[in-house]
Amino acid sequence: MSASGGTKAIVAALAANLAIAVAKFVAFLFSGSSSMLAESVHSVADSGNQGLLLLGGKKAQREATPQHPFGYGRERYIYAFLVSIVLFTVGGMFAIYEGYEKIHDPHPIEAWYWPVGVLVFAIIAESFSFRTAIRESNEIRGKLSWTQFVKRAKAPELPVVLLEDLGALVGLVLALGGVGLALLTGNGVWDGIGTLCIGVLLIAIAIVLAAETKSLLLGEAAGVEEVEKIKAAAVDGTVVTRVIHMRTLHLGPEELLVAAKIAVEGNDTATEVADAINAAEARIREAVPIARVIYLEPDIYRPEAAE
Structure with missing residues (x-):
């Protein structure tokens, strides 16, 4: 994923959510609708989440240090995981609590035109944000389905924004x-039921995000296509x-570590092997540019010992 594409989608979502959050809070104050309050908190949580994604992207750009020799690229995964936690606790749990309270103590909605008008405005604004995320994702999604894209994407920002939107x-x-x-x-219980549904929806999305970002945090290998390109580029024949x-x-x-044991002939000199390794590293980086850290170990091929 291009960092600029992810940033563009995040900024579009942040701008939309901030505007929507203010409008929803105003509508809640005039109408007393619990759905509007839950949606207000939802938009505030989403705004905070976009802020976390931007912060994670910034921190990930730091240079490597002796304590962190491979850099800080995984900061983006950590902040994406925090997004799922915020969405679960602040968004989902609050909406369920508010819905429960409204069902047990229903009251009519006042000034109905406020919540209806704001919700229509929010749907339009959110649609523009969702459209931006879809457009940016389509540039890198290729032939993958949307489900495959969310599961396989190594950059967390676009899948997070897509699911949030x-x-x-x-x-x-x-x-x-x-x-x-x-x-x-004329029964306010329906407003509470709608709020409960919003809470369940947010918790479900948070669980999906947590599962996907957990996999990235644990460490994922390169995709099948990248692996085949690396293997082909390493061999000179x-x-x-x-x-x-x-x-x-x-x-x-956008940073991949490659560690491989490569087969060389037993009569090759140390100089020939060293030159071949350097050339192989150059070919791998050309074939898969994100392969930044490469360790190649020469060995004599023995079929019975090969893994």
Whole structure:
């Protein structure tokens, strides 16, 4: 993922959520709708999440140090994981609590035009943010389905923003449905039910985000296509005859560690092997530019010992 594409989607989502949060709070104050309060907190949580993603991207750019020789690329994964926690606690749990309270103590919605008008405005604004995230994702998604893209993306920002925007749009529809039914029936319980649904939705999205970012935090290998490119680039057919075994690990979204044992001929000189390793590293970096840290160990190929 290009960092600029991810940043553009985050900034678009942040601007939309800040404007929507203010409008929702105003609508809540005039109407007393619990759905509007839950949606207000949801937008504030989303705004905070976008701030976390921007902060993580900034911190990940720091230079490597002796204590962190591979750099700080995984900062982006840590902050993406924090997003899932914020979405679960601040957004989801608060909405469930507020919905429970409204169902047990229902009261009619006042000044109905405020929540309805703000929700329509929020749907329009959120749609523009979602459209930006979709457009930026399409530039790198290729032939992957949306589910595959969310699961396989090594850069966390776009999947996070996509799921947040999707959750926001569905949540707005639920809030509009809850407010609408409360107005039509004169029963505020429907507003509480809509709020509960928003809470369940946010918790579900938070769980998905937590699972995906946890996998990235633990360390994921390069994709199948990248692995094949690296293996092909390492072999020159003269000195380096094959890759005996290889391990890859993402140090960050755009930084890959490659460690491989390569087969060389037993009669090659040390100089020939060293030159071949340097050439192999250059070919690998050309084939897969994110392969920044490469360790190649020469060995004699023995079929019975190969992993």
